[in-house]
Amino acid sequence: MPPEAKSSGDDTPVCCPLYHEAVEMIGRRWTGAIVEVLLQRHGSLRYTEISHAVPQLSDRLLSERLKELEQRGVVEREVSPGPPVQVAYGLTDMGRSLEPAVRELKEWARRWLN
Numbered sequence: 754m755p756p757e758a759k760s761s762g763d764d765t766p767v768c769c770p771l772y773h774e775a776v777e778m779i780g781r782r783w784t785g786a787i788v789e790v791l792l793q794r795h796g797s798l799r800y801t802e803i804s805h806a807v808p809q810l811s812d813r814l815l816s817e818r819l820k821e822l823e824q825r826g827v828v829e830r831e832v833s834p835g836p837p838v839q840v841a842y843g844l845t846d847m848g849r850s851l852e853p854a855v856r857e858l859k860e861w862a863r864r865w866l867n
Contacts, residue, residue, distance in 0.1 A: 783810050797843030
């Protein structure tokens, strides 16, 4: 039985563990903003471009979040040989597939949080 179909034996709702994992991943502090900025570009952005797009985000947290997203397969790191060596970040197919969910969340925010 898939995790989302599990039941506690009564009518008590049960949270799907995969849904929970997805919300925890994208809901980490600043992760959603990073993904949203990369979705806007439809390509890769250099570290400093991401940093300027989300000015409240510290360098330490940006670096951590990019590493986490890369490890999860959402972001890919592209290194162009130099000099100077340039590093850019872009969404993988997995990351780009978040676009409908991000778009819907933005619409919800505009409607209810404005």
